[in-house]
Amino acid sequence: EPEVTQTPSHQVTQMGQEVILRCVPISNHLYFYWYRQILGQKVEFLVSFYNNEISEKSEIFDDQFSVERPDGSNFTLKIRSTKLEDSAMYFCASSEGYGRGRNVVEQFFGPGTRLTVL
Amino acid sequence: AQSVTQLGSHVSVSEGALVLLRCNYSSSVPPYLFWYVQYPNQGLQLLLKYTSAATLVKGINGFEAEFKKSETSFHLTKPSAHMSDAAEYFCAVSDRSGGGADGLTFGKGTHLIIQP
Numbered sequence: 683e684p685e686v687t688q689t690p691s692h693q694v695t696q697m698g699q700e701v702i703l704r705c706v707p708i709s710n711h712l713y714f715y716w717y718r719q720i721l722g723q724k725v726e727f728l729v730s731f732y733n734n735e736i737s738e739k740s741e742i743f744d745d746q747f748s749v750e751r752p753d754g755s756n757f758t759l760k761i762r763s764t765k766l767e768d769s770a771m772y773f774c775a776s777s778e779g780y781g782r783g784r785n786v787v788e789q790f791f792g793p794g795t796r797l798t799v800l
Numbered sequence: 801a802q803s804v805t806q807l808g809s810h811v812s813v814s815e816g817a818l819v820l821l822r823c824n825y826s827s828s829v830p831p832y833l834f835w836y837v838q839y840p841n842q843g844l845q846l847l848l849k850y851t852s853a854a855t856l857v858k859g860i861n862g863f864e865a866e867f868k869k870s871e872t873s874f875h876l877t878k879p880s881a882h883m884s885d886a887a888e889y890f891c892a893v894s895d896r897s898g899g900g901a902d903g904l905t906f907g908k909g910t911h912l913i914i915q916p
């Protein structure tokens with residue numbers, strides 16, 4: 683069964699450093715997403731990506747963050763100048779596309795990357 | 801704006817007992833509602849989704865949920881808990897179909913503990 687994969691599973695970095703979190707969405711999916719979950723808090727939407735550009739982003743997704751689809755399979759989240767409060771689990775998700783009317787489409791999630799900023 | 805409230809960060813039930821996980825939502829438009837489950841060290845897996853076709857929705861692993869507009873609720877139930885049901889459960893809402901550009905809005909999650 684196809685699945686979303688993410689690497690690394692755990693990333694430790696020093697405050698101020700840049701990190702790149704990697705995701706391989708399901709191959710025929712068109713929409714890609716990043717979410718994060720700070721320990722003990724809600725899963726929060728960061729950004730969605732379609733047709734090689736950002737579709738929607740939340741207020742969390744500021745200039746510190748960027749996303750890219752560098753090739754036909756990978757989808758990355760770059761966090762520049764990391765801060766302590768960026769420590770969280772980051773989930774990548776993908777879906778087939780936009781459902782019309784009541785055709786609700788499922789988002790498939792990866793296992794997450796735990797980012798620890800020291 | 802939409803939001804989700806999951807009552808109870810931890811719920812403990814005995815094996816074979818009824819499972820009830822509560823979810824209340826707030827949405828300015830008719831919502832699309834989802835329940836996801838997360839097993840340790842794994843991603844979020846869709847249990848079931850509400851599409852307005854039927855208020856009682858059946859999902860995988862014997863779970864079901866009932867949409868009650870008057871109560872703005874979408875509680876998750878299972879008649880008989882199994883040890884393998886121990887996991888984190890997330891309720892989520894979207895004002896779109898869930899597969900488009902808009903992200904899902906999640907609750908804080910409920911950790912389900914199954915007592916032998």
